[in-house]
Amino acid sequence: MDFIFSDANLSAIWLTVKLATIVTVILLLVGMPLAWWLSQTCSWWKGPVGAVVALPIILPPTVIGFYLLVAMGPDGPLGIFTQALGWGSLPFTFAGLVVASVFYSLPFVVQPLQNAFEAVPERALETAATLRASTLDTFFSVVLPLSKSGILTAIVLGFAHTVGEFGVVLMIGGNIPDQTRVVSVQIYDHVEAMEYVQSHGLSAVMVIFAFVTLLALYTFNPTGRRK
Amino acid sequence: MIHARFNLAYTGFLLHAEIQLPMHGITALFGPSGSGKTTLLRCIAGLERTAGGMLRVRDEVWQEGESFLPVYRRRLGYVFQESNLFTHLSVRGNLEYGWRRTPVKQRSVKLEQVVEWLGLGEILDRSDTTGLSGGERQRVAVGRALLTSPRLLLMDEPLSALDYSSKQEIMPYLERLHRELDIPVIYVSHSLDEVTRLADYMVLLERGCIIASGTLRDTLARLDLPIAHFDDASAVIDTKVAAHDEAYHLTRLDFIGGNLWVRRVERAAGESVRVRVLARDVSIATTVPQGSSISNILAVRINAICDEGPEKVNVLLSVGDHMLLSHITRRSRDQLGLVQGMAVFAQVKSVALMA
Numbered sequence A: 001m002d003f004i005f006s007d008a009n010l011s012a013i014w015l016t017v018k019l020a021t022i023v024t025v026i027l028l029l030v031g032m033p034l035a036w037w038l039s040q041t042c043s044w045w046k047g048p049v050g051a052v053v054a055l056p057i058i059l060p061p062t063v064i065g066f067y068l069l070v071a072m073g074p075d076g077p078l079g080i081f082t083q084a085l086g087w088g089s090l091p092f093t094f095a096g097l098v099v100a101s102v103f104y105s106l107p108f109v110v111q112p113l114q115n116a117f118e119a120v121p122e123r124a125l126e127t128a129a130t131l132r133a134s135t136l137d138t139f140f141s142v143v144l145p146l147s148k149s150g151i152l153t154a155i156v157l158g159f160a161h162t163v164g165e166f167g168v169v170l171m172i173g174g175n176i177p178d179q180t181r182v183v184s185v186q187i188y189d190h191v192e193a194m195e196y197v198q199s200h201g202l203s204a205v206m207v208i209f210a211f212v213t214l215l216a217l218y219t220f221n222p223t224g225r226r227k
Numbered sequence B: 001m002i003h004a005r006f007n008l009a010y011t012g013f014l015l016h017a018e019i020q021l022p023m024h025g026i027t028a029l030f031g032p033s034g035s036g037k038t039t040l041l042r043c044i045a046g047l048e049r050t051a052g053g054m055l056r057v058r059d060e061v062w063q064e065g066e067s068f069l070p071v072y073r074r075r076l077g078y079v080f081q082e083s084n085l086f087t088h089l090s091v092r093g094n095l096e097y098g099w100r101r102t103p104v105k106q107r108s109v110k111l112e113q114v115v116e117w118l119g120l121g122e123i124l125d126r127s128d129t130t131g132l133s134g135g136e137r138q139r140v141a142v143g144r145a146l147l148t149s150p151r152l153l154l155m156d157e158p159l160s161a162l163d164y165s166s167k168q169e170i171m172p173y174l175e176r177l178h179r180e181l182d183i184p185v186i187y188v189s190h191s192l193d194e195v196t197r198l199a200d201y202m203v204l205l206e207r208g209c210i211i212a213s214g215t216l217r218d219t220l221a222r223l224d225l226p227i228a229h230f231d232d233a234s235a236v237i238d239t240k241v242a243a244h245d246e247a248y249h250l251t252r253l254d255f256i257g258g259n260l261w262v263r264r265v266e267r268a269a270g271e272s273v274r275v276r277v278l279a280r281d282v283s284i285a286t287t288v289p290q291g292s293s294i295s296n297i298l299a300v301r302i303n304a305i306c307d308e309g310p311e312k313v314n315v316l317l318s319v320g321d322h323m324l325l326s327h328i329t330r331r332s333r334d335q336l337g338l339v340q341g342m343a344v345f346a347q348v349k350s351v352a353l354m355a
Helices: A007-040 A046-058 A061-072 A077-084 A094-119 A122-130 A135-146 A148-164 A167-173 A183-192 A196-220 B037-045 B091-100 B111-117 B134-146 B164-180 B192-198 B216-220 B330-336
Strands: B002-010 B013-021 B026-030 B054-057 B060-064 B076-079 B152-156 B185-189 B201-206 B209-215 B234-245 B250-255 B258-263 B272-278 B282-285 B296-308 B312-319 B322-329 B343-348
Touching: A007 A046, A007 A094, A007 A148, A007 A183, A007 A196, A046 A061, A046 A094, A061 A077, A061 A094, A061 A167, A094 A135, A094 A148, A094 A167, A122 A135, A122 B076, A135 A148, A148 A183, A148 A196, A167 A183, A183 A196, B002 B037, B013 B037, B013 B201, B013 B209, B026 B037, B026 B192, B037 B076, B037 B152, B037 B185, B076 B134, B091 B111, B091 B134, B111 B134, B111 B164, B134 B152, B134 B164, B164 B192, B185 B192, B192 B216, B192 B234, B192 B272, B201 B216, B209 B216, B216 B234, B216 B322, B234 B258, B234 B322, B258 B296, B282 B312, B282 B322, B282 B330, B296 B322, B312 B330, B312 B343, B322 B330, B322 B343
Parallel strands: B026 B185, B026 B201, B076 B152, B152 B185
Antiparallel strands: B002 B013, B002 B054, B054 B060, B201 B209, B234 B250, B234 B272, B250 B258, B282 B343, B296 B312, B296 B343, B312 B322
16 A cells, blocks of 8 residues: 555645645635625625636636736735735745635635525524524524535535645645645656556545545435435 | 604505504504505514614614614514524524523513413424424414514514414414513504404505504494405404303393393403404394394494495494494385484394404
8 A cells, every 4th residue: 555655645645635624714714704795795796706706617727826826926916915924925835825725716615605695595584683683693593504505515615626626736836745745736746757556546545535525415415306 | 652654665666654553452554465564564673674764662763864773683573474483493492592682681571481372382392393383383483573572573464374274273372462461563464354353453554555544443444444345344342241141151242332142252251352243244223123033233323324336335333432334235225214323223143252
């Protein structure tokens, strides 16, 4: 089993899990209010904001990676900001990878959340208000419990999509062991070095992970007709 | 006193209402569908926000000018047409939802009381509300609203989504709340039967405007309003139990102006009973009828007569401080020579006991 679980591979797997976990947590924190706003607003901004959130679904990762690289670079707006705060420059660091992944996986968290929030009946919110619950209270005591399966979907998709990304990681993170060399980059490395055995091992781990994730998703969240 | 004024315009719908309502008893907002009664109720609750609306409840301003007290800070209970129970909570969880959010100092109703009032003991520990019957669900919804210790209870056609037997099941509970709880209720309904059973006051709406308001007794007996012309037009009489005839299983109900014999009522002498008399069940005689099986004959005076279709007339009769309606044929009117101010006898064929 060494060809799968070599030190380099284990480090890549650990880094990937760490990245995906942190990104998922941040995505939930950012995605919940964003999805709630999108689900409730009648504002003119709903369309444009929704479109921006969904951009990563159709844009090539290289485009997102390129612009993020520019933005986070020493002369980019994000870069100037982080440098002013004394955090230094983000590209080619783990933190930079986190920021990029949050952007890249945002739609995969926001959209299931938004769908779930929109499915909560207006009447349930009104009922809660007549029972003395403030808007925030209603969100936690009614909306979240009723959106349980949508939240689960968002977590799984956000995590899995972060694990599966490659292009953005390569452009923002580069290929630094223990810093930015996640599984997908590691496999690329193995292939470049003609280490097909190692590639096979790690790729098989990814396939199994993806399959189990999607199986869990479809089992707990069946769509279509129930028998 | 509740003082409300709302003006609202949607496409194809207008609400133009200014009204003062008493802070006790049940006030019915009555009218055909689309008349704006639910919208008015939602405005009072704050679920509908209208610019320029005004609402004062007792000494509190709930809405005026720019100030608008959000729904969750209004001390009101709201029962929706569909019970809207929270599906993620148990029966007890639903009942306690509002109670937990009511400041301790404001709590005047206990869970045990509500469970007893509404007969919820058997279902209290159900974890799943979807298995409840329609009547049970609505009882939980009423209990949930009561547990916020409201100063005003708003009910939006709480019985209209229920089948006949569920209605019969829940009605006694509502009548009991009316008798035992001192909370003013505003009750939206398009069922004259429910209104005559429950309401003390009545507000009539038509196409977003209030066309009449007053006590139920007075409003039902106004010939200028549409309800007096319904097929099931009726009058209510608030009576007191006077005596029982055990041998024939009957009870005598007294009111100022006369008395009525009805089937035995399980109430002690002196207790109040409301009865409803349908206009089509009242016939008129110019002399005391002899040899009739109808035992309820009241000495009355004709207040007004108005035409009601080609063959029918609507006669308004006063008896003591109450009013009765009688739908008779135009021919009978002419044969008996009935005119306004005449003293006649009303034969009441049947009397419905309300509460």
